[in-house]
Amino acid sequence: MYRFLLSRQWVILTLVTLLLIPTMIELGFWQLHRHQHRVAQNERISAALSAAPVPAEQLTSPGHTVTGEQRYRRVTATGTFDTAHELVVRRRTNSDDTIGFHVLTPLVLSDGRALLVNRGWIPADGAQTAFPKIPAPAGGRISVTGRLMPDETSAASGIKDVRGLPPRQVMLINSAREAKSLDRTVLGGYVELTSPAPHSGGPEPIGRPDHSSIGPHMAYAVQWWLFAAGVPVGWWVLVRRERRDRTEATAKAEEQPAEPATV
Template sequence: MGVYRFVLTRQWVCLTLITLALIPAMIKLGFWQYHRHEHRVAQNELIARNLYGKPVPVGELTSPGHIVPRNDYWRAVSATGTYDSAHEVVVRMRTSNDDKVGFQVVTPLVLDDGRAVLVNRGWVAGGEDSRAYPPVPAAPAGEVTVTGRLKADETSGDSGIKDRKGLPERQVMLINSAQQTAYVGKPVLGGYLELTAPVPAGGSPEPVAEPDHDSIGPHMAYAVQWWLFAAAVPVGWLILVRREKRDRDEESAKAASEPATAAA
């Protein structure tokens, strides 16, 4: 006990308290990263399951005012109707699959029952004037059957995109069925459809890429790192204690030898 009396000094008490605080903090951070890893794995499984399921009629999963639940994100859906190009809008500040900034084209598809569903037909580049309506290939005429991924309405809270006002005509910041209902003049199904087929002629608009569901990210590695740090902290503390003891023993031995040398 006396050998480690120096551990009770103010300096070592502070160091010990910091060490004791770091260990649970690092363990907690490790579990936080582990839970993020679990969330990512579950997300990937949900995306894969919904992407490759058999398409169902969009009206079976949503209705006007409906909030698309998480379990239905990216569900494969189909819809038959006629595009309402007169009420088409473009979504500002969207990136292409190769990270170019432009617009996404959202065209209402009017169903046989008179309701409409918003269809994100894909990405187009902007023209020279960012406030002008960009060059957009016309939607197919006549009755069409489309398939796509069901997405929830975008909000500023979920997307982090500020819903700016005073935008040029027919330009919006968010894809939101509630906002578009008054403009379209028809009941609009909640959420929207991200077009996957038929593929636009000439590749424009550029279809939105399917969400990544293969990578699991670095969260598991980060979790292991935090737990290794937690294990290393007490080891480091013990090494410092032993080093301090060794240095003090050497100083004591040197101090004891100096009087003996002087007496000789």
């Protein structure tokens, strides 16, 4: 009755079906793990943003790599802005996706070390070849608060670290590289400035990271598992249909009268 399952065509179809089931189950768990990672990441960001600010020197030091747990932690620092060594970071967008610069200003601390501070976004007026006009920060000794961020890399950001740019322009923020140009010790990572608020006409502050979305990964996981459950059902439907078609064909062949033999 089901001997057709031993045919080459049905053996191949059955093997493909058996391969698809565990593959789809594994893809479902992969999406589930991505969902869990996203939820955990959002919880870390929320905890970092809601934690009380601490001095930057407690979390970072020269050559330190800012960890995932430290990212977005609110930190404070007191010093004097060194506008003479101010840089701009090219091809950065604001909340309206307008291309411009991020303004990177070293904050010289009381012990002579420096902390890179991203003061915010300014528009790019025309070609990005000349150093733009940047509103000056507050003069004298100042206390700032911001979000601690890791040094940027091409691998993490997808931004190519182009060299040979116009003076005082960079593609990525890198504390080790800036330490060489400043000829002073620089704390690892940098800070996105949140306080004090810029004066009118100053750089546009960088918005808080969006950590509310969990993405579609859980829905994708459920879909893969439903597909895995549907594969054997579909295989069985095809088997039943094939058996029915073969039974009907056999019955019709038996009902046909035998032709008389020719004399």
